[in-house]
Amino acid sequence: MARTAVSRALPVGVLDRGPALRGTRFLAGAQRRATPDRPFQLINVGACDGVLFDDVTPWLRRIKGSRAVLVEPIPYNQKRLRENYPDTDRFIIEPVAVTQEKGTIRIKTFDIPALEAGTLPIEFIGCSSITDSNLMSGKDAWGEEDGNFEKFAAHLTDIDVPGDTLQNILDRNGIEYIDAFLVDCEGADWAVFDQLDIERYRPGMIKIEIGALSAEEMGKVLVKLNAADYQVGLYAADVWAFAH
Template sequence: MHEVREISESIYDSVLKSKFRRLSEILENPFFLQVGACDGVTSENMRDVFNETDWSAVMLEPLPDMFAKLQVNWAHKPKFQLVNAALAPYDGTAEIRRIPPEDVRASDAWEWGISSLNGVDSSFGRPGFHKETAEFLTSRSRLEQVKTISFETLKKNVGIKRIDYIQIDTEGYDRIVMEEIDLVRFRPFLIQCEIYNLSTVDRAKLFGYLQRHGYSILYWTFDLIAYHL
């Protein structure tokens, strides 16, 4: 039976970075996939580790303004390929709900990163927010059309041959994204995925999906680590 265990935030961060650094030591030419990269800085708890290692990567961010910031913030990493699209079950376009840049409050910079293909029922009205915050986000959010790309097309376009680490942060769309990635073919050693915006049903489906593919799971309120190291 694969382990499923709740841990504290501090232990979570320590375990995640420790496992990532261990992969850096034992793997030759390691590669990671990041879905929902935002600007590469805001709420990026792995930025220091990404900076200190020599991994190759593909990072996806659908919002054009956030993508422009991402390009600037990772310009010093030539082995990072950046893709201006949302990972989805199909190629084309979709409407994404986000907070307009002009409405982001100076005291809450994390609002830059809130955007979801799941719409208003995920990150904008989630139970974890204070009532006034949820009302503000809902009233200020807007729909914006973005490009979508399937995993199969992404794999062909950027030449993905292996994936050692996956990071997913898509504000409630996370289970769908996870299930689009071929875990049988690629079988990454380490997965980080946001779970805070998932419904109880979607969270159970995500945990079950990862366990069926042979992963143990450590989690806290916001995120999970799945691994088979």
Template sequence: MKKTLQRILKRYPTLYQPLRNVYRTFTHRPIWKHFTANEPFFFVQIGSNDGLQGDAIHNIVMNNTKWRGLLVEPVPFLFERLKNNYYRSDRFIFENVAIAPEKGVTKFYYVSESAKAELGEKLPEWFDQLGSLDRAHIFKHLPPDLNAAHLDPYIIEAEIESLTMPDLLARNQIETIDLLHIDTEGFDYKILSQIDFKQYHPRVVLYEHIHLPETEKMAAESLLKAHNYCCSPHGRFDTLALRQW
């Protein structure tokens, strides 16, 4: 199955995001066996997008009224959708910030919301999932008939408030994390490495490894294993780490 997906993605790179969204919907289901429905539960999700596209947790979180969480999304128009898709519920904390190495202001790149209307079918439906601290990352999964020159005028360079993970958690007075979910288009390890696992010891950590260089893939697993997590691939795109005690 894995080799088949690799062949498909190599031949048809534009299928990457749609396949990722569908694949994740099914592969993430086993995560929830580690939690009891309606038990007190707190999650932190970094890179929430609009809370629906390819999201592993939205439905189960909304269906369990004792579950609360902190959701982080730096892209302004996606942040507004995110709040609306969670009905602006007071069970959730919403942060329109980027997680970065330092607190302050950082440049963040994303595709303009108007791009879809103006570029039409050339622009895939998942264009708004490509926000990144790295401008070059946005161009990695473009359809063959949409080159960088077509898209370049629609790339927004925004000045976004940046926080480190310790700053984020302290500002929101987070004391316990049951699930940590990171999906940040290649910056997952940099964010994961900011977690104080002596203070916060989530039962489950889920992060995207598909965009990480090999050195960071290995470093992420080594970090988690050093804190008594068992790591395993979770589908093609993610790594699932389960706390062993």
């Protein structure tokens, strides 16, 4: 509530320098404007459990009548996600990875027993990747070596999951518009965002994790957003973008 109040009170010039706060104002506005005829609609690719380290998806609980497609390929996270968002009519869980074409894909993740036992840091619950991301190579988001990685490497494992294109996912769920589009895919973020038809859907807000991307892919994310005339801000390892 305090964060919402601050986001509403700050002048636009100040708010533009705090993209996460601007996101709060956007979501608070969506809460006020929500109507049964035009529900708020969110697409989250890499949803994890929809709560941990996520300052956007939990707004689904506050925005009356909101709807979402929550894309999450890891079975362990799918179970937690459904427990957190039990309304199956409003919140669709897509148990797939977003890929270039439909089919099975191998994904790197961490052992569930180690996560459950607390052997691994809690943030590893949301860390699975189809790419050899920094995390999976023992580096932090900005490429610096992690001296603790050897303690965790033994718990990495590969699993096979179904994959499908972003457009197929949107089409089979009848998505005609998107209010907020989130991507957190541990290094596959550009591969997902590249598939979004941004002119067709033009989400009011876009949030993309770029910390595990190469410099080239970070640039591609920013170029696509700027070319579509979005106002872009950086906060920590995320890009926040807002339609004019």
